[in-house]
Amino acid sequence: MAIVVTTKPTANDIDKIVRVLDEITELTPRTKKALKSSQIAVARDGDELIGWLISEHLCKNVYEIGGAYINPNYRRQGIFEELTKELINSDCVYLVASYHSYIIRHFLRDRGFRKSSLMEFAKLSNGRFITKRIRTAVRVAHHLSNNSAKYIIRMDNT
Numbered sequence: 001m002a003i004v005v006t007t008k009p010t011a012n013d014i015d016k017i018v019r020v021l022d023e024i025t026e027l028t029p030r031t032k033k034a035l036k037s038s039q040i041a042v043a044r045d046g047d048e049l050i051g052w053l054i055s056e057h058l059c060k061n062v063y064e065i066g067g068a069y070i071n072p073n074y075r076r077q078g079i080f081e082e083l084t085k086e087l088i089n090s091d092c093v094y095l096v097a098s099y100h101s102y103i104i105r106h107f108l109r110d111r112g113f114r115k116s117s118l119m120e121f122a123k124l125s126n127g128r129f130i131t132k133r134i135r136t137a138v139r140v141a142h143h144l145s146n147n148s149a150k151y152i153i154r155m156d157n158t
């Protein structure tokens with residue numbers, strides 16, 4: 001079955017994404033409301049949702065890419081890469097914070113991203129990068145105690 005990538009998730013997709021993000025402690029939970037106001041690229045194998053990537057609006061033309069999840073049976077086949085291509089537009093600024101060095105390396109290599117910092121993220125997003133995390137403070141604090149996040153950015157081309 002061919003894998004299809006689209007930015008049009010169904011209501012069932014959104015329910016599943018909320019559920020999985022809540023269940024997997026390495027990921028930051030999102031509400032249905034937050035997801036409905038985000039852009040989400042989803043990957044399907046037939047009727048089955050096998051992965052997604054979320055682009056959340058922070059302010060003006062600034063977005064945060066995150067919440068990536070690929071079904072373990074489909075990993076290391078370039079699906080995350082396909083989802084990224086589907087989501088990124090040249091006239092927006094994209095922020096990515098990740099604990100995985102391979103995700104950071106992936107974006108830094110020929111994809112227009114550069115190294116950044118928490119301070120720059122806070123400034124460019126008018127503080128929204130920080131305040132949106134307050135709701136999930138306990139889980140974020142847990143992530144921070146175990147890992148050290150890295151910050152990268154892709155500026156718009158306009």
Ligand SMILES: CC(C)(COP(=O)(O)OP(=O)(O)OC[C@H]1O[C@@H](n2cnc3c(N)ncnc32)[C@H](O)[C@@H]1OP(=O)(O)O)[C@@H](O)C(=O)NCCC(=O)NCCS
Pocket residue numbers: 026027066067068069070071074075076077078079080081082097098099100102103105106107109
């Ligand atoms: C992280 C995740 C989304 C990657 O999805 P994927 O479809 O397997 O990724 P791709 O096959 O498109 O690979 C993307 C890049 O990451 C690298 N990569 C993926 N998984 C890797 C792993 N376990 N170890 C090392 N490198 C890895 C690939 O080699 C590729 O690198 P390159 O393009 O620089 O050569 C997936 O492993 C996942 O869902 N993990 C659990 C949830 C999670 O950790 N989400 C990340 C939140 S930031």
